[in-house]
Amino acid sequence: MMLEYKELIANDEIYFGENDEGRPKLKRFLSQVKEGITWTTLWDFVPLNTAASSEMAQIFGNLTTFENPKPVGLISHILEVGGSNDAVILDFFSGSATTAHAVMQLNAEDGGKRKFIMVQLPESCGEKSEAYKAGYKTIAEIGKERIRRAGKKIKAENADKEGIDQLDIGFRVLKIDSSNMKDVYYTPDAVQQRNLFDQIDNIREDRTPEDLLFHVLLDWGVDLTLPITQETIAGKIVLFVDDNALAACFDADINEAFVKELAARHPLRVVFRDAGFVSDSVKINIEQIFKLISPSTEIKTL
Numbered sequence: 001m002m003l004e005y006k007e008l009i010a011n012d013e014i015y016f017g018e019n020d021e022g023r024p025k026l027k028r029f030l031s032q033v034k035e036g037i038t039w040t041t042l043w044d045f046v047p048l049n050t051a052a053s054s055e056m057a058q059i060f061g062n063l064t065t066f067e068n069p070k071p072v073g074l075i076s077h078i079l080e081v082g083g084s085n086d087a088v089i090l091d092f093f094s095g096s097a098t099t100a101h102a103v104m105q106l107n108a109e110d111g112g113k114r115k116f117i118m119v120q121l122p123e124s125c126g127e128k129s130e131a132y133k134a135g136y137k138t139i140a141e142i143g144k145e146r147i148r149r150a151g152k153k154i155k156a157e158n159a160d161k162e163g164i165d166q167l168d169i170g171f172r173v174l175k176i177d178s179s180n181m182k183d184v185y186y187t188p189d190a191v192q193q194r195n196l197f198d199q200i201d202n203i204r205e206d207r208t209p210e211d212l213l214f215h216v217l218l219d220w221g222v223d224l225t226l227p228i229t230q231e232t233i234a235g236k237i238v239l240f241v242d243d244n245a246l247a248a249c250f251d252a253d254i255n256e257a258f259v260k261e262l263a264a265r266h267p268l269r270v271v272f273r274d275a276g277f278v279s280d281s282v283k284i285n286i287e288q289i290f291k292l293i294s295p296s297t298e299i300k301t302l
């Protein structure tokens with residue numbers, strides 16, 4: 001007993017009051033009483049910098065990619081306190097994408113179906129930075145690469161966990177850009193001969209079928225995370241969303257044979273390029289063709 005007391009004193013674990021003359025009391029350190037304490041601030045919850053920088057090191061090795069990432073533990077705690085396990089989490093200041101990492105980590109832990117939306121400006125990393133020299137020109141690039149690597153790491157670390165193969169670590173990257181549509185609205189005095197050709201096909205030349213598809217998904221309020229597959233039908237590229245919830249073909253020279261073949265797939269919705277038909281009569285007939293073959297299909301042109 002005496003030995004233990006002396007040891008406690010030697011380890012500075014006894015408190016004798018302000019002027020060291022008080023009744024001896026055992027000191028209780030924060031690390032000893034962590035359970036059951038309600039934290040006054042979230043920052044008390046996790047050791048900030050150590051966790052975050054070592055987490056980034058586990059992902060990017062010695063490469064310093066991002067100055068002030070938040071610890072995954074802190075974000076996980078916030079998500080557990082503030083959201084359900086199928087919540088959609090929006091982080092408007094993504095940075096190194098810690099929130100996405102935390103979402104995948106939590107889903108792996110509790111089988112949740114949380115989704116994340118990470119918003120990040122294409123802020124440059126700065127040409128002198130290690131990240132830039134390593135090929136990460138913007139912070140967005142760092143965030144994307146972290147999600148890829150963290151997803152794989154979480155799956156590997158939980159490889160023996162039942163259902164881990166169902167863990168969704170995929171993500172889509174969408175960029176805000178100018179409209180896919182050409183400016184076709186001119187005041188009469190502003191119309192010039194060359195503008196008339198723009199009236200033929202109102203879609204900007206540099207836009208891909210994917211650009212146009214997401215335009216339509218947003219227009220129709222369709223979930224942007226649904227699976228998308230691409231098929232070639234009668235030589236035309238067709239994008240199918242969520243199997244055949246939506247079929248989109250933005251190719252040119254669309255003829256009746258192709259329309260009939262696509263209608264036979266009975267998509268719930270179908271969208272074509274407005275100027276994509278081989279003739280006006282085909283364009284006029286598509287409604288009749290779908291009425292005959294797939295009457296419940298909703299038709300749209302862009």
Ligand SMILES: C[S@@+](CC[C@H](N)C(=O)[O-])C[C@H]1O[C@@H](n2cnc3c(N)ncnc32)[C@H](O)[C@@H]1O
Nearest residue numbers: 069070092093094095096097098119120121123
């Ligand atoms: C403090 S950092 C976020 C760090 C992040 N929580 C992490 O753990 O890595 C803020 C980030 O927000 C980005 N940002 C600032 N203003 C923005 C805006 N208006 N829209 C999108 N991103 C923005 C900055 O480029 C920076 O990467």
